[in-house]
Amino acid sequence: MTDGAHSVGFVGMGLIGGSLARALKKTGFASSITAWDHDPEALERALELAVIDDAAESVPALMDAVDIAVLATPTLACEALILEMLNNPGRAQCVTDVASVKGDLYRAVLAAAPVGAALYVPGHPIAGSERSGVAAADAALFERHRVILTPDANTHPRALELVHALWAAAGATVQCMDVEEHDSVLAATSHLPHVLAYALVDALAQSPIRDDIFRFAAGGFRDFTRIASSDPVMWRDISLANQDALLAALDDFCEHLNTLRDSIATGDGAALENTFRSAKTARDEFARDLAARDRVAS
Structure with a gap:
């Protein structure tokens, strides 16, 4: 375990960075929080809300001021910034990130910042909100949620x-995983559901009876489509960054959807019931496992 409090720096100050900053200050892990963001207003707001203690003038200035540096920017902005951080590590003992896609980013680090790669521990918190911006920061956002780290043989043990x-x-709850496995798993469990929610809401919004559709939509529609209120730019970036794994997940889903369509078209009630029953069993098992994990965590 580490000893003492640390100076922690954030490149990017939105919901995830702000929430992590609040959590680290609350628990005493961070003795000070410094941040840099391309948007001066985000930094000003973070200072006003006491999410951070200081604002850095540049990424190199931030790296010179902190022990631990966290990259918390949109996915497609990560590559240039992580290379700037790792090629100018300053006094930082480790660098991590919160990007939803790890493969391309880590390959870019190995190619363009091979020395700094030892300090880099790719990370991804499996937590979030449809809200965005530092004003939405919540110190409890990561409690009882998983964070996946994807270190490899290059990673320095102290950084990890x-x-x-x-x-x-x-x-x-922290878990380590292979980079490629991470991207495949997250494509199926996070990226695909967001694409489906966006697609459903967009299709219904273009219907000639959209007013009635949304007027009479109930709890099931609300629950299924909640994530379609997430940041469109962020999810555009994630979809493109994890293109191969997401396409594979989409293709697999489309095959299942076409099978369901055929069952409906042919009036095959037994096949429909089998699919629905199998899905219910899997979903119920997942719910029981989740409840058990929550009981252990509490």
Whole structure:
């Protein structure tokens, strides 16, 4: 375990960065929080809300001021910034990120910042909100949620120790995973559901009876489509960054959807019931496992 409090820096100050900053200050893991963001208004707001203690004038200035640096920007902005951080590490003992897609980013680091790669511990918190911006920051956002780290043989043990301790201090359960496995799993469990929610709402919004559709939509529609209120730019970036894995997940889903369509078209009630029953069993097992994890965490 790590000892003492640390100076933590954030490149990017939105919902995730702000929430992690609040959590680390609340638990005492961070003795100070410094941030840099391309948007001066985001930094001003973070200072006003006491989410951060100081604003850095540049990424190199931030790296010179902190022990631990966290990249918390939109996915497609990550590559240039992570290379700037790792090629100018300053006094930082480790660098991590919160991007939803790891493969391309880590390959870029190995190619363009091979020395700094030892300090880099790719990370992804499986937590979020349809809200965005530092004003929505919540210190409890990561409690009882998983964070996936994707270190490899290049990763310095001290860097991994620090990043693991950082997320544990925020209340998260930390798990390590292979980079490619991470991208495939997240394509199926997070990226695909967001694409489906956006697609459904967009299709219904273009219907000639859209007013009645939305007027009479009830709880099931609300629950299924909640994530379609998420940041469109962020999810555009994630979809493009994880293109191969997401396309594979989409193709697999479309096959299942076409099978369901055929069952409906041919009046095959037995096939429909079998599919629905199998899905209910899997969903119920997932709900029981989730409830058990929550009981253990509490």
